[in-house]
Amino acid sequence: MHFKRITTALTTIAALTALTACEDTGHDRTVEVTSPTAMPGKGTDVSSLEQAQAYVQGYASCEKMGTDPNDSRLPLTDLTTVGKWAVTERGVCSDRVEHGELIFYLTSDMKAFQEGYKKRVLDKIAAGEATYGLFSRVFVGKNFAVTPTETKTALKLSRSDLRILTCNPTATVPEGYKREKALVDGCVLSDFVGSADGSGSPNFEAPRDPAAGDEPSGKPGQPAEGSLGLPRAESLDELKKMLHPNHIDCANYSTDPDTLAVESIDYRPVITGDHRAWGVEDRALCGYPAGAQRAHDLNWIDTVYDMTLLQNRARDAQREDLKDDNRLSFTASLLLVGQNIAVETNDPAVRNGLYQLQFLYLNCEPGFTAPAGYRLEKASADGCVLTNYEPGGN
Known part of the structure; x- marks a missing residue:
């Protein structure tokens, strides 16, 4: 995509x-x-x-x-x-x-x-x-x-x-x-006028950096006012309950290492290899990886022990994918994060549901910004932001 x-x-x-x-x-x-x-x-x-x-x-x-x-x-x-x-x-x-x-x-x-x-x-x-x-x-x-x-x-x-x-x-x-x-x-x-094209009220916010001491809410990356926070779960089971069935179909759910390593013609996860080397504690796949029909509805869900490590590795992978034509490949999943959880998905409908749960997308595109009215918050990885805005058009 x-x-x-x-x-x-x-x-x-x-x-x-x-x-x-x-x-x-x-x-x-x-x-x-x-x-x-x-x-x-x-x-x-x-x-x-x-x-x-x-x-x-x-x-x-x-x-x-x-x-x-x-x-x-x-x-x-x-x-x-x-x-x-x-x-x-x-x-x-x-x-x-x-x-x-x-x-x-x-x-x-x-x-x-x-x-x-x-x-x-x-x-x-x-x-x-x-x-x-x-x-x-x-x-x-x-x-x-x-x-x-x-x-x-x-x-x-x-x-x-x-x-x-x-x-x-x-x-x-x-x-x-x-x-x-x-x-x-x-x-x-x-009295804030939002607008899809950025022509509404000016946005006075800048991404907040917890390392700089401007972290009034105690939640990494949150602005001083208006933030809805980020979701949290203490286990894969708790995360699964949060997501299924309204946001992600986890009726077919697996933590089997061989199943987790599945990639198909339509789906490519963010994390490859040993997930613990990415800062991920536990990992599961929701969806149908193969069988009588073509793989469908694949989404990976993660509990995270080191969010900075995960975001840094995801940034490097994203930028590597952008090198050739400044576009992510069609099958690439995007990483949406909470406080200590993450979801990898290439389904726009799933992402829209996750934004309603206050997950944010890790965007590491150089020079990226978001129109006023969208969340734009400091990521743990340098050169990245967390946002619920995804640019459209060609």
Whole structure:
């Protein structure tokens, strides 16, 4: 698999954002974490669409408010409609400056609205759209929400008292932005505008180096704010339970050395030879290596006694693979790590599931960076980073 094609789901972000832009689509700030009942402030409690429009016009262009459900300016896919999520009115206005639209929702119960949005996000993820809601454009006030189609408009609204509602469990709020609890568990309110192309809010974070003493969380590689941490397991059995059956098929599971050494035309592990020489304590293969049918669903899982050794050897192997054409071979697995565990897989769908469990991919490509909104953290191996971003395209 070419390096630039390594994540099917993430390469479709641009198309997904364009389809659902209305619904989910540089200055010092302080991070604030408020109570679960805290809500955006003055001006965000309105009694009509006209008042909501007037508030938004203090920050962005919003002309010709319409309430016709057949208005051509409405998105092809609805976020929600009147009668759902306690929505009482819906409208749309035009942003003449940024050439887009803003869709408004009045709600009689903001908690019900947030619960509805969270369920939508989780349902989409369960259906295979792992990145849905990662770049949310759902701005909420006390009793209304507005979803701009354009990133530049979202940046303008981020200066208001409205907050972006994000419920994708892989999303984080970078250091330097407000981070507040939503009315429902599992969601967050912030003024950070994420964007797949990096055109959203600036990312003030840099990878943290625990050796330099900037390790406030006690977890290697974590930024000062917003990190979701890395997963941990104390045994292969515990790791297997974490992964099977929702993320990796471990119905066929083996720790037999000969089975572990299997490579097929479709699958090549990161670790070769004696796994202990790579810093791995115990190792297993989940999948079907051969038999009556061609090998399929091969993923290697590891408990790690020396994460630095593992990452250094994986870095060397990755760079050796990149030498010829700066691309990983089609069958190469990628190494995703936790605190003391690792998974080797070349399946993009599996990796998307692992990112939801907070595993991160070891990327040692020279000059690699990630757009704002993705995790980008210090690796144990020099010249590498840990991230949940995989570049797409050719």
